Amino acid sequence: MAKKSLEKWLLLLMFLLKKEGSSLRCDRRPYGSTTQASPSDGRYQLNVLGADDTYLPEQAYTVQLTRTDDESEFIAFVVSAEAELKQDPRNPRRLVAQNPGELRPQATGKYSDRCLYSVEQSSYNTKSSVELYWKAPATGRGCVTLRAMVAESQEIWFEDGAPLTVKLCEDMRQPDDVSPNINYECKVCDEAKYEVTFEGSWSRNIHPRLYPESDWLPRFSDLVGASHAADYVLWAPGNLASDGLKDLAEHANTSTLEAEIREKIGDGIRTLIKGKGHGYKKMENPTRAVFRTDNTNHLITVAIALYPSPDWFLGVTRFELCEEDNTWLKEREINLYPWDAGTDSGISYESANIETFPQDAVSRVQISSYDKNSPFYEMDMKDLRPFGRLHIKLIRTYPRECEESSEEEGGAPEVEEKKPEDNGSQEPDEPSRYQYPDIASDGRSSETPLEVDPNATEECPLTPWGEWSRCEGMCENGQLVGYKWRERFHLVDGIAVEKYDPNASPHNKAVPPHCKNKYDDFEQMECEESCAENEDNVEVVAERRRTLITPGHPWGSRKRDLFEHRNAMRALL
Incomplete structure (x- = not known):
């Protein structure tokens, strides 16, 4: 008895699941029709513009139901969006449909009174095409199927089949401002x-x-x-x-x-x-x-x-x-x-x-x-x-x-860092005002006490403007056109906020927003100067030397030259 009861229970469960799953499909036959749908003959098709078998989550798309010839016309339509079924996490024996996004009607349509996630005709005038919007669901919803019914009369109507059904799955790529596939x-x-x-x-x-x-x-x-x-x-x-x-x-x-x-x-x-x-x-x-x-x-x-x-x-x-x-x-x-x-x-x-x-x-x-x-x-x-x-x-x-190539040739011998004429075999990062502190010969910060710009207010103190950077740009036909910059720093409790110093204690100082808005701490201007055609080659040689660039100072900084000279003298000793 127990075995027969279990079998009956399983059969009943399968029937209910099948019924619940099938009930999610909407009856889209024309109002008043007593006939079955005719096989699609290809005269009408459903298109999702801008989608190639995939959709971007939460993206809005234009959906078109159109004829494929120059003569066919229809009086009624229904376009529905259907999502994949999944188990209800609160009741694994129950199947539920995921959100398939939202269909929105335009002038020739309205929200369907009988089908969820559907749009139907708002009048029975003859039509050759209709448009509506579909907003794709959020990420993680899997595939969505858009199905169309198109009726030439109460008795002649078509639905499903390849021309009237479009299945779209989530595009795992990202929108415009996200990288293409990573080249590992x-x-x-x-x-x-x-x-x-x-x-x-x-x-x-x-x-x-x-x-x-x-x-x-x-x-x-x-x-x-x-x-x-x-x-x-x-x-x-x-x-x-x-x-x-x-x-x-x-x-x-x-x-x-x-x-x-x-x-x-x-x-x-x-x-x-x-x-x-x-x-x-x-x-x-x-x-x-x-x-x-x-x-x-x-x-x-x-x-x-x-x-x-x-x-x-x-x-x-x-x-x-x-x-x-x-x-x-x-x-x-x-x-x-x-x-x-x-x-x-x-x-x-x-x-x-x-x-x-x-x-x-x-x-x-x-x-x-x-x-x-x-x-x-x-x-x-x-x-x-x-x-x-x-x-x-x-x-x-x-x-x-x-x-x-280096391995095949046996590799170049590693140069000892202690030699003054060769400060490293690797090329340094791009000289940047954001990476290097103002370093003295003992490796500690050698900055003088912070000065205050006399043109700033007591409420919003700033350091004076630093020196202009060198003109940065490309050398073409003997002329360099680019830009140069300089900066200063907002002072909060005597600390130059956003100024990089690895020897300084961490702080959480924040510049008041009204000071940020009132006083610029960064200026940039276009520049133009003559340059040598072989300047790029000189630049590569210079960059191969691992030199520390003082923020706000040009390449020819006396402080940097003094720093290199002191290091060289120490190495000789």
Whole structure:
């Protein structure tokens, strides 16, 4: 008896599961029809524009139901979205359908009264084609099938089949501002120098909804990032934001994130990337930075905060520069859309601080929101315009021998570092104001007591402006056209905030926002000067010498020359 009861129970369970699964399919036959669907003859087809068997999560697509000839017409239609079934986590014996996204009607349609996730005709006028929108579901929903019914009359109608059914699965690649596939086997021998340029386009004209009322308030933070190895992650969707990214996204403060990057220089990171952010009346000014890559550190990650915002930022993560054919990417322009750091639950630019607890993972800012307090209220992804663009350009390459070649030739003997005429066989990182402290002969910081700019106020003290950098750019036809920069630092309790000094004690000093907005701490200007055609060769020789560059000082710094001279004298002794 027990065995028969068990068999009956299993049969009943299978019947219920089958019934529940099949009941998720909607009856799309025309109203009043008593006939069965005719086999599709190919005269009508369903298309999802911009999708090639895959969809990007939360992306809005245009769906077209059209005829394939010049004569056919129809009076009724139903387009439905169906997701895959899965076990209910609360009741594994029950099957439930996942969210297939949302279909939205246009002028010739309306939401269906009888089918979920469906759109049908709003009138019985003859039609040759119809359009509607489909917003794809969030990530992790698997495949979605769009099915169409098209009726020429109550008795003649078609559904399903290849022309009227489209199955789309989640595209595991990412949107515009995320790297293509990572080349884990990058074998390019030459090293490369790149320039990255950020141009913001967040403005009242382009993004008018709930744009901050005060024109002086919106600004972009400094651009901060790194060129790094494939096993290093500064930030990525699905990961929790670090303290540095949280501080950047919520307060447009880059200090903590820069410190996190500096700690990893030489251990997964080659170059700290930084460029000056812009605010009132300068929002559209470009921000530029130069960085170096090699076949170990061939990815870049950058971030730029939107201020004010809950915790929103722009950027690219793990963007691959080493192409599949083992050459360096020449140039790329990338549209940037907002990311959510997952640390604040505000929904608009000027929302009050609402800490997200527990912290969420980094993800896209919610588009097509149904909250009227959101800047993206009922917005289609296709209508969202970029908040900025990132332009990555290869400036030059530095010829290097591949490691395999060196091994075959027996390898060059390692030069002892104690010889004064040879300070190291490896080429240093790109000379940068962000990497090297002002170092004296004893290896300790030799900076004189910090001066205060007399033109600054007591409320917002700053150091005086440093010297202009040398003109950076490419030498072409005897003329170098580029830019040069200088900087100063905000002082908080006598500490130069954001000035790198490895010998200084860690601090969490933050510059008051009104001081950041009122006083620039970074200036950049275009420059032009004559140059020798063989200057690049001279530069390679100079860079092969591991020399420490004093921040704010040019290559010909007397302090650096004195430092080298003292080291050489000590080595001789």
